[in-house]
Every structure is written in C-alpha cells, then in structure tokens.
Amino acid sequence: MALGKLxxxxxxxxxxxxxxxTGRYIIIRYTNGPRRFADLQTLLGHGKQLLALRQWHKVVGDHRRMTPFTPAESAWVTDCWLSMPRTRMREFFGAVLLPADVLGRIPTEQAEGEAIANALTYRLFAEESEAAAWLEQLP
Structure with missing residues (x-):
C-alpha cells in the first residue's frame, strides 16, 4: 500500500x-445525508479534471457513508461521468468501498470479481487498504 500523504x-x-x-490514484469520498445534484456533478467534475491533469486512470470511490445515488444521479454518473473517451485514457479502474454490511449481502462472485461498467473496470471492497493494494498492482 502506498505510504504517501493524501x-x-x-x-x-x-x-x-x-x-x-504515491499510488497515482484519486479518492472520491462521499459524505452522508442528502445532497444537491449540482454538488455531486461538481465533485465528480473535479475528480475527472484531476485524473486528466495527472494523467492517472485509477480511482477509489468511498461509498461507505454515502446516501445511495438517486436514479437521476446514477444515470448521470453512467452516461456522463464514466463516458471518458478511450483516446484520452487507456484503461480506467475503480475500487469501490462499500459498508461491510452491504458488501456482505452481495453475491461472493460479484463482490470478489472484477466487473465492467462503461469504461470502468471495478472491484468492490470493505477496506481502503485492500482497495489501495489492488489499484497499486495495476498498470
């Protein structure tokens, strides 16, 4: 795991x-409670800009305290935020942190396997150290 300071x-x-x-990735750490759609768009927009600025292609999405996305937010994330052109980024990897109780309800093969959503290859984790270790072993 990277020891660099966040x-x-x-x-x-x-x-x-x-x-x-040190690990050459970003972390998007969501707060709990209700949020304005515009705040979510701005937050993720800054994440996307930082990835482009650093020419990185890895992200930890920390959903552990987050209120679940609304259907409109989910659609926007899938249709807009994850639609990064392949010409600008080789592969795009995401480690998604979920609360342990939520992760425990997901089928094992889904929780432990890699999945692809749009341009993002992602994996689910309960611990940030495990997520970081997975991202750091990727190219």
Missing part, C-alpha cells in the same frame, strides 16, 4: 476529492 484537491457538501500521489 492531498485534498476539492471538497463540497457532496464529499471530497483526494489525491494519492
């Missing part, structure tokens, strides 16, 4: 974007 890149009511320079 840097806060951006924060608002929806969460914060952190950068892990």
């Amino acid at each position: 840097r806060v890149h951006f924060r608002n009511a929806a969460g914060q974007v952190l950068e892990q320079p």
Whole structure:
C-alpha cells in the first residue's frame, strides 16, 4: 500500500476529492445525508479534471457513508461521468468501498470479481487498504 500523504484537491457538501500521489490514484469520498445534484456533478467534475491533469486512470470511490445515488444521479454518473473517451485514457479502474454490511449481502462472485461498467473496470471492497493494494498492482 502506498505510504504517501493524501492531498485534498476539492471538497463540497457532496464529499471530497483526494489525491494519492504515491499510488497515482484519486479518492472520491462521499459524505452522508442528502445532497444537491449540482454538488455531486461538481465533485465528480473535479475528480475527472484531476485524473486528466495527472494523467492517472485509477480511482477509489468511498461509498461507505454515502446516501445511495438517486436514479437521476446514477444515470448521470453512467452516461456522463464514466463516458471518458478511450483516446484520452487507456484503461480506467475503480475500487469501490462499500459498508461491510452491504458488501456482505452481495453475491461472493460479484463482490470478489472484477466487473465492467462503461469504461470502468471495478472491484468492490470493505477496506481502503485492500482497495489501495489492488489499484497499486495495476498498470
């Protein structure tokens, strides 16, 4: 696991974007409670900008305290945020952190396997250290 110090890149009511320079990935850590759609779009927009600026292709999505996405937010994330052109980024990897009780209700093969959603190859984790270790072994 990378030992570099996390840097806060951006924060608002929806969460914060952190950068892990040693591991060459970002963390999007969502806050709990209701959020405005515009705040979510701004938060994820800053995450996307940081990935492009650093020419990185790995992200930890920390959903452990987050209120689940609304259908409109889910659609926007899938249709807009994850639609990064392949010409700008080789592969795109995401480690999704879920609360342990939620992760325990997901079928084992889904929780332990890799999945692909749009341009993102992702894996589910309960612990940030496991997520970081998985991202750091990727190219």
